[in-house]
Amino acid sequence: MSPSTWITHTGVMLRKFGYVLALLMLAAYEVVAFVSTVLTLICCFGLGMVFLFPWQVRMIRGLTGLTRRLVHDSTGIRIDPPYLPEPPPPVPQSDGMYRDGRTLYKTPRMPAWSNQWKWMFTDRATWRECAWLLLDPLVKLALAPLLVLLPPRGLRVYGLWCVLLLGPTPASRLAGQVSHLSRVRNLAVDTQAAEMRRIERDLHDGAQARLVAIGMTLGAVEQLVDSDPAAAKKLLAKARDASAETLTELRRVIRGIHPPVLAERGLGDAVRALAMDSALKVSVDVDLPHRAEAPVEAAAYFAVSELLSNAARHGGATRVTVDISGQGANLLITVTDDGWGGADPSKGSGLEGIERRLAAFDGVMVIDSPPGGPTTVTMQLPKVLPEYWAADLPKLPRWKMLLVGFLWATAWCPLFPQGIVTAVFKIFEVPDKTWFLALHLPEPYQWPVVAFMIVLGVGMYVLAVAIPANHSRERWMCEATPSRLWFDG
Amino acid sequence: MNRVLVAEDLYLLREGLVHLLQAHGFEVVAAVESGPELLKGLLELRPDVSVVDVRLPPTFTDEGLQAALAARSQVPGLPILVLSQHVEQLYARELLADGSGAIGYLLKDRVFNAEQFVDAVRRVAAGGTAMDPEVIAKLLASNAKNEPLAALTPRERDVLEAMAEGRSNAAISQRLFLSESAVAKHTAGIFAKLGLAPSDDDNRRVLAVLTYLNSR
Numbered sequence: 001m002s003p004s005t006w007i008t009h010t011g012v013m014l015r016k017f018g019y020v021l022a023l024l025m026l027a028a029y030e031v032v033a034f035v036s037t038v039l040t041l042i043c044c045f046g047l048g049m050v051f052l053f054p055w056q057v058r059m060i061r062g063l064t065g066l067t068r069r070l071v072h073d074s075t076g077i078r079i080d081p082p083y084l085p086e087p088p089p090p091v092p093q094s095d096g097m098y099r100d101g102r103t104l105y106k107t108p109r110m111p112a113w114s115n116q117w118k119w120m121f122t123d124r125a126t127w128r129e130c131a132w133l134l135l136d137p138l139v140k141l142a143l144a145p146l147l148v149l150l151p152p153r154g155l156r157v158y159g160l161w162c163v164l165l166l167g168p169t170p171a172s173r174l175a176g177q178v179s180h181l182s183r184v185r186n187l188a189v190d191t192q193a194a195e196m197r198r199i200e201r202d203l204h205d206g207a208q209a210r211l212v213a214i215g216m217t218l219g220a221v222e223q224l225v226d227s228d229p230a231a232a233k234k235l236l237a238k239a240r241d242a243s244a245e246t247l248t249e250l251r252r253v254i255r256g257i258h259p260p261v262l263a264e265r266g267l268g269d270a271v272r273a274l275a276m277d278s279a280l281k282v283s284v285d286v287d288l289p290h291r292a293e294a295p296v297e298a299a300a301y302f303a304v305s306e307l308l309s310n311a312a313r314h315g316g317a318t319r320v321t322v323d324i325s326g327q328g329a330n331l332l333i334t335v336t337d338d339g340w341g342g343a344d345p346s347k348g349s350g351l352e353g354i355e356r357r358l359a360a361f362d363g364v365m366v367i368d369s370p371p372g373g374p375t376t377v378t379m380q381l382p383k384v385l386p387e388y389w390a391a392d393l394p395k396l397p398r399w400k401m402l403l404v405g406f407l408w409a410t411a412w413c414p415l416f417p418q419g420i421v422t423a424v425f426k427i428f429e430v431p432d433k434t435w436f437l438a439l440h441l442p443e444p445y446q447w448p449v450v451a452f453m454i455v456l457g458v459g460m461y462v463l464a465v466a467i468p469a470n471h472s473r474e475r476w477m478c479e480a481t482p483s484r485l486w487f488d489g
Numbered sequence: 490m491n492r493v494l495v496a497e498d499l500y501l502l503r504e505g506l507v508h509l510l511q512a513h514g515f516e517v518v519a520a521v522e523s524g525p526e527l528l529k530g531l532l533e534l535r536p537d538v539s540v541v542d543v544r545l546p547p548t549f550t551d552e553g554l555q556a557a558l559a560a561r562s563q564v565p566g567l568p569i570l571v572l573s574q575h576v577e578q579l580y581a582r583e584l585l586a587d588g589s590g591a592i593g594y595l596l597k598d599r600v601f602n603a604e605q606f607v608d609a610v611r612r613v614a615a616g617g618t619a620m621d622p623e624v625i626a627k628l629l630a631s632n633a634k635n636e637p638l639a640a641l642t643p644r645e646r647d648v649l650e651a652m653a654e655g656r657s658n659a660a661i662s663q664r665l666f667l668s669e670s671a672v673a674k675h676t677a678g679i680f681a682k683l684g685l686a687p688s689d690d691d692n693r694r695v696l697a698v699l700t701y702l703n704s705r
Contacts, residue, residue: 240601243601244598244601247574247597247598248598251574251575254574254575255575260544260574260575260577261577261579261580263550264543264544264550264551265550265551265579269579272579273577273578273579276578276579276582276627276631277578277627277630277631279630
């Protein structure tokens with residue numbers, strides 16, 4: 001071992017020992033915390049001092065949070081917090097009061113506290129953490145020799161133990177997802193409603209008003225046509241001009257709803273058309289073999305459009321590069337301009353609107369805009385492109401591939417000759433035994449062996465289908481057909 | 490007499506176009522309503538000119554444009570006038586890309602003015618071009634910062650714009666209230682500044698300008 005590797009090795013070991021020491025010292029604190037928890041619970045439910053409960057829970061959560069971080073830093077095992085999503089802040093009723101059960105409050109303080117209390121009390125994670133608090137000192141005691149003698153191994157075992165009680169359960173994961181989805185849905189619905197209102201206003205103030213004017217002009221023409229044909233002719237010309245203006249107006253509104261090129265050609269050409277009409281020098285590079293869903297295309301299009309107009313209006317840019325590509329099933333858009341930078345989404349300027357639009361698809365936007373430029377905006381929309389051409393679907397590991405191949409190659413043998421054909425031979429009492437295993441055995445074993453062979457054969461076929469299907473359901477759904485129930489590699 | 494093919498999916502508009510063209514002495518050989526029918530009609534009937542809507546069934550995307558491009562790739566210079574509810578530089582550039590002329594691209598609104606519309610159809614049938622003023626404005630705008638164009642005088646720009654729409658010297662002089670010789674002088678100036686070879690033929694001259702704008 002060379003001196004330098006020896007030094008790094010010792011450094012790593014020393015750090016691991018540091019973690020072990022920290023964890024062992026925490027054990028003492030845990031004992032104290034556990035005692036105080038028991039006392040708090042007694043005070044809460046025996047003496048009615050319920051206000052102590054949230055403090056206590058917060059203290060435990062601080063302690064477990066610290067442990068999660070220590071475990072992650074020392075072993076790389078990531079333990080996500082398992083808590084249910086926090087309740088939203090109380091909303092006042094129409095009379096401005098806040099309701100909590102049957103009581104009305106003037107301020108949101110009490111209802112908020114009460115919601116918090118209920119949230120902590122009903123969360124299973126709270127009670128799992130209490131159990132962890134009780135058991136953890138004992139586990140540490142039991143693991144102490146391993147932790148001290150073999151820190152890396154010991155820390156790993158300890159990490160796995162922590163995952164058991166501090167990690168999220170499927171239920172809490174699901175609850176988190178549900179609350180995230182409902183938040184995103186509300187956002188999407190709000191955005192859409194705002195769009196609808198804007199369109200309604202545009203139509204109301206623009207096209208609708210113009211059509212009314214045209215109708216009135218035509219009415220006047222109807223009255224004038226006999227008495228003053230010359231004036232009527234003039235008015236008709238006016239009506240025609242007004243109808244042309246209405247069409248122009250409608251075209252503008254339509255562009256704001258769903259640009260025609262986007263509908264006709266898809267994202268790539270729509271962005272190219274946008275680039276041509278832009279006052280900036282825009283180079284567009286699109287690498288998308290297939291079209292994404294219409295809402296995704298629209299969100300991406302409006303995002304690029306907003307960024308281009310931002311670059312021209314606020315950024316002082318002259319040159320912009322737009323790069324759109326698919327990364328597996330993710331859509332990746334990068335817009336770079338040579339403006340003076342310093343873009344900040346919190347200062348409005350449309351970036352917030354883009355974020356809202358992207359949020360409906362779990363999309364994220366990263367802005368890198370140092371003062372003096374250049375500004376690079378990267379947007380990623382995860383899992384929005386069709387799966388079937390995403391190249392990164394999980395592959396079967398080699399051993400599973402070999403196993404599946406072996407099963408397909410051999411399952412016919414027990415099922416047909418050794419199973420079904422043997423059964424037919426036995427039923428019709430054919431004297432030949434050929435190579436059918438069951439027929440060479442004593443009489444009482446023959447039927448059980450035949451049945452076993454059939455079950456074995458069917459089982460092997462089922463396994464041959466189930467292994468790839470379980471390995472990657474998405475890929476199996478994409479590639480398998482009823483006549484070809486597997487996929488290659 | 491000019492043989493015309495009309496492709497438009499909305500019944501009212503299709504009938505309107507047919508009547509309008511018949512009233513102006515065209516013979517309407519076919520009035521189709523979908524992309525595949527259009528392509529078949531273009532290739533089999535070889536009409537003297539076709540009036541084609543961009544958005545047609547079955548996909549209601551750019552079926553008409555694709556059919557026009559496909560037909561012109563097989564029969565170069567087949568005269569086609571494309572109509573659309575919206576005009577895009579992108580589509581205009583695609584239509585102009587082969588540089589063989591006999592092409593038009595207009596907003597549907599232009600049908601309102603029957604004389605001008607029929608004039609545009611005649612021009613395309615005769616191998617000329619008819620580009621919507623809006624397209625030309627966009628093409629010029631995206632070329633605005635290029636050296637030779639920036640050097641044009643405002644009057645020359647007006648002439649260039651009118652010329653790019655596909656108008657003859659006579660029509661330009663009428664529109665801009667100039668004498669024909671003044672227009673000729675401006676055109677010569679424009680061609681010199683853009684470095685294009687001068688030509689007396691109206692159509693070829695317009696094509697040169699459009700090809701120039703399209704190449705940027």
